[in-house]
Amino acid sequence: MGPTDLEGFQEARDLLASADTVSVLSGAGVSAESGVPTFRGEDGLWKSYQPEQLATPHAFRRDSRLVWEWYDWRRGKIRECRPNPGHEALARFALGARDVRIVTQNVDGLHEEAARTVAGGSDADPAMPLELHGSIFRVKCTSCTYRVPHRDPIPTESFDDLPKCPVCGSLLRPDVVWFGESLDAGVLSEAFRVAQSAQVCLVVGTSALVHPAASVPLATRDGGGEIVEVNPTETPLTPLASVSLRGASGEVLPSLLDGLE
Ligand code: NAD
Ligand code: ZN
Numbered sequence: 001m002g003p004t005d006l007e008g009f010q011e012a013r014d015l016l017a018s019a020d021t022v023s024v025l026s027g028a029g030v031s032a033e034s035g036v037p038t039f040r041g042e043d044g045l046w047k048s049y050q051p052e053q054l055a056t057p058h059a060f061r062r063d064s065r066l067v068w069e070w071y072d073w074r075r076g077k078i079r080e081c082r083p084n085p086g087h088e089a090l091a092r093f094a095l096g097a098r099d100v101r102i103v104t105q106n107v108d109g110l111h112e113e114a115a116r117t118v119a120g121g122s123d124a125d126p127a128m129p130l131e132l133h134g135s136i137f138r139v140k141c142t143s144c145t146y147r148v149p150h151r152d153p154i155p156t157e158s159f160d161d162l163p164k165c166p167v168c169g170s171l172l173r174p175d176v177v178w179f180g181e182s183l184d185a186g187v188l189s190e191a192f193r194v195a196q197s198a199q200v201c202l203v204v205g206t207s208a209l210v211h212p213a214a215s216v217p218l219a220t221r222d223g224g225g226e227i228v229e230v231n232p233t234e235t236p237l238t239p240l241a242s243v244s245l246r247g248a249s250g251e252v253l254p255s256l257l258d259g260l261e
Contacts, residue, residue: 003255008243012228015200015242016260019225021099023191023198024090025216026129028106029205029231033084033250036108037077046070056179064171069156071174075136076153078108086204086249087114089257094127095119096261101194102129105206105213107136107176130191132183132213138175141165147175188212195219202228204249208235230256 003009016022028038039051046054049070053059060067083091091114094100104111115127140147146167155161163172177183192215195201201220208214217227217237227241230252238244245252 003245003247003252006245006247006252008245009256012243012245012256013260015226015228016202016256019098019199021198022093022101022200022202023195023216023220024094024100024102024202024204025195025206025213026090026102026104026106026111026204027206027208027213029207030086030090030104030249031081031084031106031108031110032205033086033248034081034108034110036081036106036110037074046073052179055176057181060173060178064162064173065156065159068154068162068174071136072154072156075151078136079151081108081110083110083114083117084250086251086253087111088118089253090204091115091118091127092261093257098260100126101198102127103191103194103213103216104129104131105133105210107131107133109135109137130187130194132177132187132191134174134176134184136174136176139163139172140175141168141170142173143170144168146172183212191216192219196223198223199225200228201225202230203237203241204230204253206231206235208237 054067054070087110090102094102095118102111111129137149137151138147139150144165144167146165154163165172195216196219198220201217203217221227221240229237229241229244230249232246232248
């Protein structure tokens, strides 16, 4: 059985084919087939810490070296991962005739990498994602507004080795949203604006448990649009979706979006 045999496949395709504006909301599931470790499950564990113990402002204040060591480990894992056919199908879709915007909860940079690959280095703007939770490959200052892309390993042997801001000398931190922190207000309002005006919100690989990200598809419904979900398991959004395709995004998205570019 292939993805085209999934219950609701044709209905999902028809909805997307007739939409001029589409917002996409993606979560960790879209990167699962690329091998990015999830937060939930065995491969998310590091030295028996839970992410909830490390990805917080409190943890960083208490032991910034430990938190940076964990991030250096995650960055190393993610650096080895490449976009999968799901990321690539979304990037092609976003570069096509429709007005498509990808909103992601992922911090792994794989949508961006897919956009660059598919666009062949030309202007890839339409496929560039809005990153709700930031990027693990950017750092920012804990005191001033300094913020830069950064992919190389971080030295974490001692506190003195940790990266410091070239402008003000304060400690740098990963540019990701930690548990208990607010999302960037500009990015968030842009995500809701896009979703509100979309005819379809394509929700891929998110458990839809973490708000406000999980509310983005509701804005599409409030604006009169419909929700199409791609996820191997049921989520709190399933009852609100017009169609839920029960499959893996790397298998479903290439068929679902084929010819809709
Ligand atoms: P999540 O809460 O977004 O849930 C993952 C969802 O993906 C689940 O519903 C699961 O059924 C689904 N899924 C699994 N395999 C799939 C596949 N092949 N195709 C489609 N769907 C699939 O993810 P989480 O890991 O619980 O993370 C919560 C938050 O932690 C995220 O919002 C993010 O900010 C952060 N995080 C990011 C990454 C990343 O950047 N890749 C990884 C882990 C955690
Ligand atoms: Zn600074």
